[in-house]
Amino acid sequence: MLNYVKARILSLATSLLLSSMIIFILLEAVPGDAASFMLGINATEATINALREELGLEKNIVIRYLDWTTGMMSGNFGVSYTYRVPVQELILERLQVSLPLTIYSIFLSVLIAFPAGILAAQFYGKKTDYSIMALSQVGISIPNFWFAIILVLIFSINLRWFSAGGFSGWDSGLGSGLKSLTLPAISLALPQASILSRVIRASLLNTLKEDYIRTARAKGLTLRQAIQNHALRNALIPILTILGLQFSFLLAGAIIIENVFFLPGLGRLIFQGIMQRDLIVVESVIMLLVFSVIIINFLIDIMYLIIDPRLRR
Amino acid sequence: MINLTTKSIAILLILLISTGISLALEKSITIGMQLEPPNLNPTAGAAAAIDEVVYANVFEGLTRFKPDGSITSALAESWNISSDGLTYTFYLRSNVEFHDGTKMTASDVKFSLDRAISEDSTNAQKALFTDIASVTVVDKQTVKILLKTSNGGFITSLAWGDAVVVSEKTISQAETAPVGTGPFKFSKWIKGDRVELVRNSKYWGEAIYLDKATFKFISDPTAAFAAVMAGDIDAFPVFPAPENLSQFAADPRFKVIVGSTEGETILSTNNKRPPFDKLEMRKALAHAINREEIINGAMFGFGTPIGTHFAPHNPDYLDLTANSNYDPELSRKLIKESGYDRNTVITLKLPPPSYARRGGEIVASQLRKVGLNIEISNLEWAQWLEQVFKGKDYNLTIVSHTEPSDINIYARPNYYFQYDSAMFQHLIKELSGTTDPKMRSTIIQKAQVMISENYVNGYLFQLAKTGVANKKIKGLWENSPTQANDLTHVMWSE
Numbered sequence: 001m002l003n004y005v006k007a008r009i010l011s012l013a014t015s016l017l018l019s020s021m022i023i024f025i026l027l028e029a030v031p032g033d034a035a036s037f038m039l040g041i042n043a044t045e046a047t048i049n050a051l052r053e054e055l056g057l058e059k060n061i062v063i064r065y066l067d068w069t070t071g072m073m074s075g076n077f078g079v080s081y082t083y084r085v086p087v088q089e090l091i092l093e094r095l096q097v098s099l100p101l102t103i104y105s106i107f108l109s110v111l112i113a114f115p116a117g118i119l120a121a122q123f124y125g126k127k128t129d130y131s132i133m134a135l136s137q138v139g140i141s142i143p144n145f146w147f148a149i150i151l152v153l154i155f156s157i158n159l160r161w162f163s164a165g166g167f168s169g170w171d172s173g174l175g176s177g178l179k180s181l182t183l184p185a186i187s188l189a190l191p192q193a194s195i196l197s198r199v200i201r202a203s204l205l206n207t208l209k210e211d212y213i214r215t216a217r218a219k220g221l222t223l224r225q226a227i228q229n230h231a232l233r234n235a236l237i238p239i240l241t242i243l244g245l246q247f248s249f250l251l252a253g254a255i256i257i258e259n260v261f262f263l264p265g266l267g268r269l270i271f272q273g274i275m276q277r278d279l280i281v282v283e284s285v286i287m288l289l290v291f292s293v294i295i296i297n298f299l300i301d302i303m304y305l306i307i308d309p310r311l312r313r
Numbered sequence: 314m315i316n317l318t319t320k321s322i323a324i325l326l327i328l329l330i331s332t333g334i335s336l337a338l339e340k341s342i343t344i345g346m347q348l349e350p351p352n353l354n355p356t357a358g359a360a361a362a363i364d365e366v367v368y369a370n371v372f373e374g375l376t377r378f379k380p381d382g383s384i385t386s387a388l389a390e391s392w393n394i395s396s397d398g399l400t401y402t403f404y405l406r407s408n409v410e411f412h413d414g415t416k417m418t419a420s421d422v423k424f425s426l427d428r429a430i431s432e433d434s435t436n437a438q439k440a441l442f443t444d445i446a447s448v449t450v451v452d453k454q455t456v457k458i459l460l461k462t463s464n465g466g467f468i469t470s471l472a473w474g475d476a477v478v479v480s481e482k483t484i485s486q487a488e489t490a491p492v493g494t495g496p497f498k499f500s501k502w503i504k505g506d507r508v509e510l511v512r513n514s515k516y517w518g519e520a521i522y523l524d525k526a527t528f529k530f531i532s533d534p535t536a537a538f539a540a541v542m543a544g545d546i547d548a549f550p551v552f553p554a555p556e557n558l559s560q561f562a563a564d565p566r567f568k569v570i571v572g573s574t575e576g577e578t579i580l581s582t583n584n585k586r587p588p589f590d591k592l593e594m595r596k597a598l599a600h601a602i603n604r605e606e607i608i609n610g611a612m613f614g615f616g617t618p619i620g621t622h623f624a625p626h627n628p629d630y631l632d633l634t635a636n637s638n639y640d641p642e643l644s645r646k647l648i649k650e651s652g653y654d655r656n657t658v659i660t661l662k663l664p665p666p667s668y669a670r671r672g673g674e675i676v677a678s679q680l681r682k683v684g685l686n687i688e689i690s691n692l693e694w695a696q697w698l699e700q701v702f703k704g705k706d707y708n709l710t711i712v713s714h715t716e717p718s719d720i721n722i723y724a725r726p727n728y729y730f731q732y733d734s735a736m737f738q739h740l741i742k743e744l745s746g747t748t749d750p751k752m753r754s755t756i757i758q759k760a761q762v763m764i765s766e767n768y769v770n771g772y773l774f775q776l777a778k779t780g781v782a783n784k785k786i787k788g789l790w791e792n793s794p795t796q797a798n799d800l801t802h803v804m805w806s807e
Contacts, residue, residue: 032695038351039437040359041702041729042716051435082351082358083504084488093504149535156543164543165536166529167506262531262540264505272505276351277695 008301012294019290020072024065027279033057034081034277055081068283077284082276087284090269097167098265101181101188102250106243108189109196116193117200118232122223124205132197139194148187148260155183165261184261188254192246199242203235210234236307244300248293252285340805341525342786344798345537345549349505349530352488355474356429359437361715361796364474365551366508366528368797371412372477372493375403375422376468382626382717382794384472388417388494398463398748403456409517411480412498419450425478426458438475438716444745465748466718474795496521496801506530522788522804541567541781548782548789550798553667555613561781572778572791573626576713577619578668580676580771581701583708585731588653595768597647598709599637601683602676608774611671616774621765622720625775626792629754633765637772644683653685661689661709664697668776669711676711676771702729713776717795720760721745723769732769 035051036043052058059067071078077087120132156164162183168176207213208231216226255267266285273281305311350362355372369377377387386392389403409417426448429436436442444467446459460467470476483492491499496518497510508528512521529546531537534554540546541561550570552558561567580602588594604618617625620633659680663673670691677687687709692700701707714722724741726733737760744756765772778793788802 031699032693033699036698036703037695038358038360039435041698041712041714042440042719042722043359043437044440047435047437047439050433053433054435084352090504149539152536152539152543156545157539160543163545164539165531166540166545167503169503169506259533260536262506262529262533262536264503268505272349275693275695 004305005302008298012298015294016291020069020287021065023283023286023290024068027283028061030277030279032277034279037277038082057081068280072284072287078280080278080281082278083281087281090281091266091285091288094264094266094269096170097181097263098251098254098267100177101185101254101263101265102247104178104181104185105188105192105250106247108185109192109246110243112189112193113196113200116197117204118227120197120201121204121208122227124201129201133201136194136197139190142190144187144191145256145260147190148183148257151183151187152260165263167263181263184254184257184263187260188250188257192250196239196242196246200235200239203238204231207231207235233307237304240300240303240307244296248289248296251292252289340523341527342523342800342803342805343527343529343545343547344800345540345546345552346528346530346798347532347534347537347551347553349532350508353491353499353502353508354484354487355477356425356479357435357437357488364796365798366510367491367493367495368474368477368795369495369799369801370497370510370526371491371495371499372474372479373495374471374473374477375405376472378472378717378794378797380790380792380794380799382792384469387472388422388478392468394748398465398746399460401458401460401467402451403458405454405456406517407454409494410515411483411494412492412513413480413483415480415482417478417480417494418453419456421480422456422478423448423450424481426476428479428484429476436475438470438473441470441473441475462746463748464745465753466745469718472795474797497523497526500525519801521801523800526800528798548780548786550780550782550789551778551793552780555615555667555779558613558615558779558781566784567781568784570778570780570782570789570791571615572780572793573617573624574715574776574778574793575624575717575719575795576715576776577622577624578616578672578711578713578773578776579622580773581710581712581730582770583705583729583731584733584769586705586708588651588657588659589708591651592768593647593651594653596637597644597651597683598680598685598771599768600640600647601644601680601685602637602771602773603639603679604634604774605639606679607672607675610675611668612774612777615777615779617777619772619775621761621772622714622723622770623757623761624717627718629757629761631758631761633761634772636765637768641679641683648684655684655686658686658688659708661687661711662697662701662707663689663691663711664694665691666713668713672773673711676709676773705729705731709771711773715776715796720757720764723760723764730769732764732767734763734767737763737767 035048035055039048039051068078075088080087080090083090116132120129123129152164155161168180170177213226213231216230252266254265255271258265258268270282270285346362346365348362350366351358351360353363353367355363355367373387375387375389376384379385388406388409390406391404393402405419411417426445430442430445444460444462444464446461449457451457479487480492496513496516498513500509500511502508510526512524531540537549537553538557541549558569562569582589582595584590608614608616618634619625620636623630661673661677663669673689677689680687701710721741722728723732724738740756740760744753747753747756782789785806787804787806790799
């Protein structure tokens with residue numbers, strides 16, 4: 001088991017190093033210059049060069065890469081070209097929106113998907129199963145930005161229960177913060193819940209074919225009890241894998257939903273950074289995401305071991 | 314027991330009502346903007362969004378723009394210009410304080426202007442101030458500026474957001490927490506979401522009505538529409554989707570505000586790259602364009618046709634649209650005569666704004682009709698700056714030039730139009746040496762005629778400022794002489 005963890009850590013470090021190089025080289029190759037973007041079409045060449053000098057863009061690419069990576073190790077991601085504040089400050093600000101939003105929508109998604117998936121498996125081939133599967137099909141097919149716009153139309157413009165978007169900030173209270181994340185979280189959770197419920201159903205159905213379930217049923221357990229006590233835990237591995245993927249996807253992949261609700265999240269930070277050629281921000285955020293994906297996968301791998309003792313051997 | 318509960322409920326109710334009342338009494342406004350400013354320092358960036366938040370609200374200069382585009386005094390109470398036009402003496406107001414409590418004096422003015430013209434200045438409009446030879450502090454309230462050559466537009470240049478007076482003590486934080494002299498103080502900036510300003514109770518000028526102003530940034534047009542409809546936004550002075558304006562106009566809660574801007578929207582042409590290095594080809598281009606069709610199709614009818622690079626609301630404007638009236642027959646004839654080969658691809662590179670993307674499709678179809686082989690490519694701004702603006706790797710592009718009175722850009726031979734005319738350059742030199750208003754307008758009109766007759770670019774339309782606001786709001790700028798949301802006179806009626 002220790003060897004397994006060691007091997008995972010080594011591959012984790014290698015992936016981080018390689019991805020930092022790829023990210024840096026790819027983005028440096030993008031045409032466009034932050035300084036000319038900021039100064040616009042009336043600025044003289046000399047002014048643009050003065051700004052490039054000030055931003056440190058005139059330095060050699062290798063030196064800039066080393067500055068960036070060594071800085072990151074000590075938690076210093078550099079200074080944003082356009083905002084002129086430390087990148088980690090920007091990221092922390094955005095994480096205050098993106099992280100709660102991700103957790104909120106995963107929570108909603110789990111809240112819907114588990115009962116739905118279990119019910120569908122329990123009533124396999126019956127009306128309940130069919131209607132849950134039909135609903136999840138709809139949930140997957142509806143584009144979430146469209147669903148988001150419909151939510152805004154109903155709950156913001158007509159009913160006026162929620163504001164149409166924006167983020168009030170946590171300093172105005174937990175309640176108002178959560179309230180401004182509710183509609184976005186619902187629109188993000190819908191497709192995730194649909195996918196998750198299908199995975200839960202399929203995984204449960206597979207497990208239900210196992211011998212030990214037959215034994216459990218023979219002992220006199222109802223199907224429901226057998227699922228709760230025996231099948232669910234064993235069906236968790238594929239479900240966890242999907243949940244891990246969804247988590248990293250939601251953390252940065254909510255760009256479109258963030259745009260519909262004009263939320264200041266990580267996705268929009270990347271988007272803005274790309275538009276303004278604020279490459280240091282883009283590089284750092286992507287690096288952070290790579291890091292979180294790798295860490296989440298690592299944690300999920302470890303969780304496999306906890307859930308399934310057979311893997312520990 | 315029961316008594317106690319009723320009591321506490323009563324207290325709770327009173328509390329609720331009183332907070333409700335205090336909320337209602339707070340005079341605040343929420344302004345919607347499509348783009349977020351990259352930072353809040355107007356002297357270190359060209360982004361219009363910076364001025365749209367801080368101009369006249371947080372920062373002020375010696376002079377300022379009035380809503381009608383004329384210039385009035387701001388931090389300078391008055392000024393003298395020597396008869397040779399080289400020495401400007403400004404007399405400052407005596408009761409001006411920065412938001413951090415320090416007094417604004419002549420040395421702050423000197424610091425601000427020296428900073429703009431210095432070697433390592435990163436002022437986006439440095440060119441406006443290159444005529445300054447020196448700035449001297451005469452006494453606490455008097456500043457003398459010496460120019461290298463007389464410059465008739467100098468007082469106007471000082472009204473730009475790039476010329477605001479800043480304090481040496483606080484300039485380093487201006488990007489994130491600006492300290493100015495204006496009627497509003499910076500309060501906070503939730504990046505990606507909003508900037509909040511609060512009233513400056515020690516403002517030197519007339520007291521303002523608002524206690525608080527919030528600028529909220531919504532880039533997506535659909536989201537912007539929803540936010541206005543839901544009442545989250547009180548005013549959206551430059552609304553990103555003209556197609557929604559009729560819907561707002563029909564709603565009794567809102568009013569649609571249509572005004573003019575300084576944005577000449579032009580079909581910029583590379584004057585040194587074939588086939589448009591030939592005058593007759595550029596003339597053919599001009600006659601192939603149907604401006605009405607573009608304004609109706611791309612801008613939903615908002616916009617004024619122009620025939621030269623000048624704003625129609627300016628008193629010096631000449632209507633030269635007749636030079637380039639829609640005449641596809643003439644255009645075809647000119648193209649034939651010039652010997653243009655149909656296989657030569659003409660690139661039309663379009664930046665992101667909808668006037669360019671939508672207008673570009675219409676322009677392309679009009680040009681194809683007269684036999685030009687047009688290839689459209691869509692670029693983002695950073696690419697556009699790199700390829701078109703800096704690299705001059707293009708035939709045609711569509712851009713709105715939003716700086717006020719910027720006809721002098723035609724005198725820069727290496728500007729992206731690649732228009733190199735000694736006669737025009739001479740004319741602009743003459744203009745900047747002239748201070749007599751009458752003479753100036755004659756020269757300005759001559760310049761308008763010259764670029765129109767040289768068909769330097771295709772002149773399309775003057776961009777309209779189309780916005781929406783709650784009906785009860787008064788005092789917003791209708792026009793846009795500079796890109797700003799001056800809130801000094803904004804109030805709620807009733």
